[in-house]
Amino acid sequence: MVEFALGQRWVSHADAQLGLGIVVASEGPRVTLSFPAVGEERTYAAGRAPLTRLRFKTGDRLRTADGRELDVTAVTEREGLLFYRTADAAGEAHEVPEIELDAFVQLTTPQQRLRNGHFDRHEAFALRVATCLQLDRLQRDPARGLLGPRTQLLPHQLYIAASVGRRHAPRVLLADEVGLGKTIEAGMILHQQLLTGRASRVLVLVPEPLLHQWLVEMLRRFNLHFALFDAERLAAGDGENPFETEQLVLCAGDLLYEDPEAQADALAAPWDIVVVDEAHHLHWQPDAPGQDYRFVSALASASPGLLLLTATPEQLGVESHFARLALIDPARFHDLEVFRAEEAGYRQWSELLEAIEAGRRPASLPPGLDEGASDAVLIGRILDRHGTGRVLYRNTRASVGGFPARQLHASALPAAGPAAEPGALYPERHARDDAWLAAEPRVAWLRDKLRALRPQKALVICSTARCAEQLEHYLHLRAGIRCAAFHEGLSIIERDRAAAWFADAESGAQALVCSEIGSEGRNFQFAQHLVLFDLPRNPDLLEQRIGRLDRIGQTGEVHIHVPYLAGTAQERLFRWLHEGLDIFRQNCPAGRPVFDAFREQLEATLEGTADSDRLIAETREATAAANRRLAEGRDRLLERNACRRPEAERIIEAIRDSERSGELQAYFETLCDNLNVEHEYHSEGCLVLRPGEHMDTAHFPALPEDGRTVTFDRATALAREDMAFLSWEHPMVTEAMEAILSTELGNAALGTLKLRGVATGTLLLECLYTVNASAPKSLQLQRFLSLSPQRVLVDSRDRDLSQAVSHERLNQLVRRVDHATAVGIIRQLQGAVDERLAAAAGLAEKHLTTLREDAARRAENYLGEEITRLESLQRVNPQVRDDEIEHLRWQREESLAAIARADLHLQAVRLVVVTA
Numbered sequence: 001m002v003e004f005a006l007g008q009r010w011v012s013h014a015d016a017q018l019g020l021g022i023v024v025a026s027e028g029p030r031v032t033l034s035f036p037a038v039g040e041e042r043t044y045a046a047g048r049a050p051l052t053r054l055r056f057k058t059g060d061r062l063r064t065a066d067g068r069e070l071d072v073t074a075v076t077e078r079e080g081l082l083f084y085r086t087a088d089a090a091g092e093a094h095e096v097p098e099i100e101l102d103a104f105v106q107l108t109t110p111q112q113r114l115r116n117g118h119f120d121r122h123e124a125f126a127l128r129v130a131t132c133l134q135l136d137r138l139q140r141d142p143a144r145g146l147l148g149p150r151t152q153l154l155p156h157q158l159y160i161a162a163s164v165g166r167r168h169a170p171r172v173l174l175a176d177e178v179g180l181g182k183t184i185e186a187g188m189i190l191h192q193q194l195l196t197g198r199a200s201r202v203l204v205l206v207p208e209p210l211l212h213q214w215l216v217e218m219l220r221r222f223n224l225h226f227a228l229f230d231a232e233r234l235a236a237g238d239g240e241n242p243f244e245t246e247q248l249v250l251c252a253g254d255l256l257y258e259d260p261e262a263q264a265d266a267l268a269a270p271w272d273i274v275v276v277d278e279a280h281h282l283h284w285q286p287d288a289p290g291q292d293y294r295f296v297s298a299l300a301s302a303s304p305g306l307l308l309l310t311a312t313p314e315q316l317g318v319e320s321h322f323a324r325l326a327l328i329d330p331a332r333f334h335d336l337e338v339f340r341a342e343e344a345g346y347r348q349w350s351e352l353l354e355a356i357e358a359g360r361r362p363a364s365l366p367p368g369l370d371e372g373a374s375d376a377v378l379i380g381r382i383l384d385r386h387g388t389g390r391v392l393y394r395n396t397r398a399s400v401g402g403f404p405a406r407q408l409h410a411s412a413l414p415a416a417g418p419a420a421e422p423g424a425l426y427p428e429r430h431a432r433d434d435a436w437l438a439a440e441p442r443v444a445w446l447r448d449k450l451r452a453l454r455p456q457k458a459l460v461i462c463s464t465a466r467c468a469e470q471l472e473h474y475l476h477l478r479a480g481i482r483c484a485a486f487h488e489g490l491s492i493i494e495r496d497r498a499a500a501w502f503a504d505a506e507s508g509a510q511a512l513v514c515s516e517i518g519s520e521g522r523n524f525q526f527a528q529h530l531v532l533f534d535l536p537r538n539p540d541l542l543e544q545r546i547g548r549l550d551r552i553g554q555t556g557e558v559h560i561h562v563p564y565l566a567g568t569a570q571e572r573l574f575r576w577l578h579e580g581l582d583i584f585r586q587n588c589p590a591g592r593p594v595f596d597a598f599r600e601q602l603e604a605t606l607e608g609t610a611d612s613d614r615l616i617a618e619t620r621e622a623t624a625a626a627n628r629r630l631a632e633g634r635d636r637l638l639e640r641n642a643c644r645r646p647e648a649e650r651i652i653e654a655i656r657d658s659e660r661s662g663e664l665q666a667y668f669e670t671l672c673d674n675l676n677v678e679h680e681y682h683s684e685g686c687l688v689l690r691p692g693e694h695m696d697t698a699h700f701p702a703l704p705e706d707g708r709t710v711t712f713d714r715a716t717a718l719a720r721e722d723m724a725f726l727s728w729e730h731p732m733v734t735e736a737m738e739a740i741l742s743t744e745l746g747n748a749a750l751g752t753l754k755l756r757g758v759a760t761g762t763l764l765l766e767c768l769y770t771v772n773a774s775a776p777k778s779l780q781l782q783r784f785l786s787l788s789p790q791r792v793l794v795d796s797r798d799r800d801l802s803q804a805v806s807h808e809r810l811n812q813l814v815r816r817v818d819h820a821t822a823v824g825i826i827r828q829l830q831g832a833v834d835e836r837l838a839a840a841a842g843l844a845e846k847h848l849t850t851l852r853e854d855a856a857r858r859a860e861n862y863l864g865e866e867i868t869r870l871e872s873l874q875r876v877n878p879q880v881r882d883d884e885i886e887h888l889r890w891q892r893e894e895s896l897a898a899i900a901r902a903d904l905h906l907q908a909v910r911l912v913v914v915t916a
């Protein structure tokens with residue numbers, strides 16, 4: 001018979017919400033408790049009360065009603081009441097009678113919950129164990145950070161993402177050719193840095209027309225919710241720095257470049273990574289940097305990470321290319337002349353590389369290269385130590401391969417009227433109104449071309465907003481062609497709406513008429529026809545225009561239509577670009593330097609004062625020579641460095657392995673079952689999820705009220721944007737996993753089993769420990785010391801049965817018992833259970849020592865190796881920054897200290913009693 005005494009503290013195992021009760025009356029067969037936490041009194045039949053006495057043990061931490069947290073050092077009992085000897089944080093002793101305990105007691109540790117009869121179902125226990133094991137596996141997965149993005153697995157992107165995304169404070173120039181996925185690469189790097197805790201605050205600056213596209217790409221491909229900062233948002237600070245109110249900010253660069261106050265705010269907020277898209281726009285002249293450049297430069301020095309994106313790093317010449325590299329690493333790129341000299345030496349490195357690859361290793365190597373190193377190591381080092389290797393990544397169409405062909409359709413039109421003026425490249429620019437449209441042969445040609453192409457979509461690009469506006473009016477109103485305009489005269493919302501209408505496959509516009517702003521960054525690869533209503537002189541701009549269609553995701557041939565007026569400057573420019581540079585049918589890496597070299601001659605030819613054929617012949621020769629030089633030197637080295645195929649293939653295989661195993665779906669369904677999320681089969685690899693009636697949103701924060709269809713299959717996710725792509729890195733999965741471990745769900749269970757040959761009454765105690773090492777997230781301690789779950793199974797005689805009976809086997813054998821019986825069992829066996837817990841902890845402790853030693857060795861090896869590598873690199877390649885090496889040393893020290901402090905954390909406990 002249970003004895004109750006006034007002042008004792010009991011908890012209700014039937015209703016944990018009541019908190020800690022106090023016995024206020026005990027008369028005969030009835031006992032009354034007051035529950036101060038909820039302001040209620042309850043009376044029970046003393047023999048059947050669903051109550052458990054709260055007894056803290058030495059080593060537990062208790063909380064008093066006046067809010068003190070104290071560690072129990074001894075427990076005594078006097079006249080039926082418990083008195084705790086405790087110590088506070090300063091080590092001072094206090095005696096606490098149980099009456100002083102806080103009523104809002106949270107029994108959350110597995111020991112407390114087991115002792116007090118707060119049991120979970122065995123399924124929840126198994127889920128907790130599975131969650132620990134999976135988290136541990138994921139922390140060590142070679143594809144960590146790369147599983148989540150909803151992208152095709154393209155080697156050149158994954159290689160960059162893996163090598164840059166794992167760096168501390170990455171600072172790089174992503175300079176892939178137009179349309180190869182720089183935005184995606186930046187997203188992958190950010191995703192990885194954020195997921196692994198290396199970064200948490202990011203500022204992205206993009207040209208205004210690309211804001212929305214960035215916002216959508218970050219969300220749908222990476223589940224990254226950026227806050228969009230427009231003029232209104234910047235103004236609505238209420239005295240607070242708006243940049244400090246969000247972690248991930250996306251902002252139009254121009255908005256900041258023109259606003260000193262906003263610049264000051266942006267600079268005052270701390271960033272881990274700053275991203276600048278279309279970075280070639282930043283103005284720079286030797287000794288006269290533009291204000292945009294100066295601002296980005298200030299941001300770049302304040303932020304540890306920096307990603308600059310540009311498809312045409314040399315669009316404005318080698319000086320401004322150098323200026324962008326200087327933003328990334330000012331210590332390394334401080335002298336333009338030295339940089340020029342280095343560029344001249346690229347070819348020599350490239351030749352050496354090829355010779356080694358072909359088995360023709362020279363007898364002596366340039367200084368700094370180790371004669372004893374194997375060919376593979378040597379090749380790696382040359383690439384690594386070469387000029388811009390670590391800071392500049394450039395993939396080209398040629399290196400990536402698999403792009404569809406381009407077809408050029410040039411139309412020479414008879415010139416007539418004012419347009420016929422031989423020097424007029426853009427005659428419409430001089431028109432006062434739109435009367436020119438009726439007389440201009442290219443307009444009539446465009447109308448007929450679009451009609452002939454119908455229903456195929458066509459992107460029309462011309463250089464000015466006025467021309468785009470007038471053409472669209474004409475085509476729409478006078479020629480009855482479904483088209484929309486896209487130019488700087490429209491608001492950003494109007495532009496996005498126009499682009500979306502054009503993208504609509506079924507009832508969308510047939511044509512989109514863009515000014516030059518439509519030629520940058522935008523995704524129009526669903527169309528196969530590009531009409532160049534006029535042509536720019538600058539080959540890089542032309543490459544940008546063609547890149548709208550000729551980009552990743554283009555499935556058909558790209559048709560480029562060019563109308564020009566015969567016998568005018570238009571024809572001469574077309575011929576120069578086509579016959580001289582051959583830029584329509586394929587990318588022309590040498591376009592920019594050749595343009596620089598022939599600029600004056602080209603102008604004279606356009607004006608009709610120089611011989612066109614001669615210019616073309618000279619240009620062709622110079623282009624071929626420059627392309628060859630680049631291919632043999634700079635480009636070859638850069639491409640090799642941008643993507644090392646074998647490594648990229650290994651990463652892809654690791655991602656595929658993880659997806660093939662089907663483990664995620666099985667785990668996720670169990671997760672849903674335990675967290676009251678309804679899941680229904682939708683199709684192969686796809687589920688429909690709905691919040692169940694008793695779903696705890698704290699466990700499943702990312703599920704909308706009206707449910708969500710999800711897929712575990714990458715191909716389906718790429719085709720079906722409406723479905724969430726569930727990977728181990730999707731917020732729905734990561735947040736639910738974190739929630740499980742941060743609550744008590746599944747941490748205490750009790751059951752029985754029958755086991756032939758084992759005496760009735762035998763206890764089996766199954767404990768799961770994880771390693772707890774408190775360290776800043778940015779240390780990435782999991783690389784060396786993961787959760788390392790340790791399962792220990794002991795019997796009544798403290799024998800270690802961990803190997804003899806597996807967790808899975810126990811799950812199959814164990815039977816649930818009703819709650820009242822379970823409470824009865826634990827009351828009876830409390831002392832024995834405490835002893836078994838101590839024995840299990842002793843066994844786990846032995847493993848901990850080994851784990852700590854292994855982790856310390858791993859940290860020492862890995863970080864030591866990194867430090868040595870960077871130190872030796874720095875001797876031959878000054879681009880390796882001092883602070884990178886310093887940071888690694890700090891990491892090593894802190895990691896070793898945190899590993900030494902690591903201790904065990906009991907995650908879950910299950911008591912199993914053998915019955916007859």
Ligand SMILES: Nc1ncnc2c1ncn2[C@@H]1O[C@H](COP(=O)(O)OP(=O)(O)OP(=O)(O)O)[C@@H](O)[C@H]1O
Nearest residue numbers: 151152178179180181182183184311521523551552
């Ligand atoms: N791995 C991928 N999986 C699926 N789509 C991709 C992938 N990589 C790129 N894309 C798509 O290809 C297009 C080009 O990618 P992105 O915009 O990142 O290229 P970019 O190099 O930044 O282009 P630009 O030079 O025009 O700025 C986009 O539509 C993008 O969504």
